[in-house]
Amino acid sequence: MLPRPAGIVALLTDYGARDPYVGVVRGTVLRHNTRAVLVDIGHEVPPQDVAAGALWLLAAAGRFPPGTVHVAVVDPGVGTARRLLAAAAHEGYWLAPDNGLLSHVLAADPRAEVRAVDPAHLGLVPASRTFHGRDLFAPIAGWLSGGRYGFTALGPRCADPVRLAPLGAGDRRVVYVDGFGNLVTNVRGDALGAAAAVRIGGRELPILGTYADVPEGAPLALVGSFGLLEIAVNRGSAAVLLGLGRAAPVELVPSPRTSA
C-alpha cells in the first residue's frame, strides 16, 4: 500500500552551498506546496558522483517519517533523454534521474515500485535544459508532497531503472571517503560473518565497536554510520594515516581470536 504523503520534502543534491541553486530549488518546492516542510539530506555530494549520491540516499532510507518525498538530483545527464524516475520504497517516495542514483534504495526494499515520470503529462515544460532540479524535480516534489498528484499519476511503471552494481557484489573495496577521512567499504555490516579483522594497505586492523577502543591516532575497523564496514582512526583520519582512498581493496580476515 502506498504511504500517505507526510508533507515533508527531503533534498539531496550535488549543488553545494557555494551558489544559490539549492535555495532556488527550495523556493520552487514551496511555490508548488506552500505548506511543505523542507529538510536537507545534504548538498555536498561530490559533483556528478552518482555512486556517492546512491550511498547517501541509502543512509537516509527509513530515517525520515513515512510518506516523506525524497528528492535526489545528481544529474550529469541533465537535459538529455535520460528518464526521470519516481519510486515508492521504504514507506516513502523518491524522485531522481534514471542514472543509478536510486540503486541501493531500490535494492534494499523488495516491494519497491518505480515509475517513469512524464513531465509533459503533468504540464511541466522546463524553462531550462540545465536546471531540472528547479524546473522539474521541485514542482513534482511539491505536488506529490501536497497531494495534488498521487504517485501512480506521475507516469507509467518502469521495469528497468538504471542500476549500479549492488553493494556486496564484486571485489571488496573502499567506495566512499567521508569528511572525517573514514574509509567506507562496500562490505555490509550484516555480512561480516566470522571476520574479526580486515586487511587493507598492507595492515591488519581489528574489527571493533567504536573509535575509543584503540588509542588516539591508531586505526581500526568498525561498522560505521552507513551500516557498512569502515576503516577509521581514533581522533584522526584513516585516509591520511593510511594514504588510501576510493577503490582501495579490502580483505576480511577470520580470526581464531573471534569469540562470537
Place this chain on the structure above:
Amino acid sequence: MLPRPAGIVALLTDYGARDPYVGVVRGTVLRHNTRAVLVDIGHEVPPQDVAAGALWLLAAAGRFPPGTVHVAVVDPGVGTARRLLAAAAHEGYWLAPDNGLLSHVLAADPRAEVRAVDPAHLGLVPASRTFHGRDLFAPIAGWLSGGRYGFTALGPRCADPVRLAPLGAGDRRVVYVDGFGNLVTNVRGDALGAAAAVRIGGRELPILGTYADVPEGAPLALVGSFGLLEIAVNRGSAAVLLGLGRAAPVELVPSPRTSA
C-alpha cells in the same frame, strides 16, 4: 497591491557555515515570529561581495511563494550610517542594507516600492554595531512575516536606493564564477538576438542547449541557471579549462550557421 505575508522568511548572507552566526539569526527570527518558516537561499556569498549577492537575489526573485520575506545581509558597511531598506517587489518582500544588493531585484520589477526602515521607530536598538543581521534584520523579518508590522509601517518611501550598474549595461563580461566553474556573464538570456556563438579567451564557443551537447571535457556556451549566458564545460570546469574568471570579456558572434 501589497502581498499578504506568507510566514516564510528566506535568508541570504555572506556569513558562511563556519560559524554560528547564521544559526543565531535563525533563532532571532523565530523569537520574533515563532511560527515563521525559515528557508535558506544560501550563506556562502563571497564575503562582502555585494555584486555577487545581488545576482543571488535575482536568481531567487519570483521563485518563492508570494508574500515571502527575503532577507539579504551582505553588509561591509555594517554599523555605519548606511540605510536599511525594505522593498516590495516580485510579489514578495525584501530586506537589505542600502548598498546595491537589491539592484537587480528592483530593476526586474517596474512596480517595486522601496522604503527606508527606521529601526528606532520600531523600538529596535541594536545590541552591537557589527551584527545587524541579528539585531535589526532578524527582528524586522520576524515582525513583517508575522504581520506585527505591515510594509508601509517600516519607514518612509525611499526614492534613491544605491544602485549597481544594471545587467546588460556596459561591456559584456564574466560577472560570477559558480561552484562548478561555470563562467556566468552579464548577458541576459533574452538578449542574445541572432548570436550563435561567443568569443572568450581567444576561443569561439557555440551557444547550445545543455552540457551534453558537446563531448565530455569540451567547452560551450548556454543560458544557465541565472537566466544569463554562461560558459561551461561538459563534466568539467570552464574556469579551470579556460583559465578565466570574473571580468573576463565576452563577445557575441552572429553566425551564418544559425538555424533559428
Place this chain on the structure above:
Amino acid sequence: MLPRPAGIVALLTDYGARDPYVGVVRGTVLRHNTRAVLVDIGHEVPPQDVAAGALWLLAAAGRFPPGTVHVAVVDPGVGTARRLLAAAAHEGYWLAPDNGLLSHVLAADPRAEVRAVDPAHLGLVPASRTFHGRDLFAPIAGWLSGGRYGFTALGPRCADPVRLAPLGAGDRRVVYVDGFGNLVTNVRGDALGAAAAVRIGGRELPILGTYADVPEGAPLALVGSFGLLEIAVNRGSAAVLLGLGRAAPVELVPSPRTSA
C-alpha cells in the same frame, strides 16, 4: 519553572556538510516528532573541538524561542561510558554529551538544572556505537520537543557535569578564530572596565565600535558577535594580517585617551 516545549529543535554538530550524517539526524528527529521544526545552529564546529562547540552554544543561548530543544553533538568520546546530559537553562532545553560542551551555557544561567539521561530507561538501544547523534540524541530531542517525555523524566539530577575553564578565567587569550579571520578572545564585553585598547602580537589596537571606525585594511578591537572582545580588520582578516591564531595572548590597556 520549566518552559513548555516549543516544538523547535536547534541542531549543532561537528558533522559538517560533506556527508549525509546531519540529514540522517534531521530525519530521525522528525521520525520521533513529525511536527518538530528543525533549525540549524550550525554543523561546521571544527571536528571534535569541544571548546569551540561550547562557544557556539553560548552564542545561541537566549536567541531561540523559549522551550527550544538545543541538541549539541561534538562527541570525541562517542560509544564510551561518558554520560549524556540534558539541561534546562536560558528558558530552553539542551542535550549534549558530558564533555564540557554545555560549560558556558550552564555558567551563564545560575538557575540551570542538569540531568543525566538514561537512554535504556527511555527504551533506547543505540544501533551503533559511533552515531549517537542519530541513535540517542535525535530520538530524545524528538520526544522532548513533542512532549512525549518531560525534562524530569529523562533521568536523575546530575550535580557534576564536566566543566571547561570559565570564560574570563585564566590568562586573556584568543579562544576562537571565526571564518572571517576575527580573533575572538575570552574577555567578556561586559568586563572591559576602563580598557581603551588591547595589546596583541606586539601591537596596540584601539577598542572601537565597528569595523568602519578604522580605514580599510587596518586592525582594531571591538566587542563582537559572541559578546566577547575580538580583534578584527576592516574588510580583512586579523588572523592573516597579524599572523595569529588560537591561544595568542591578549592584554587590556587602560588609556588616558579614554573619553567614556
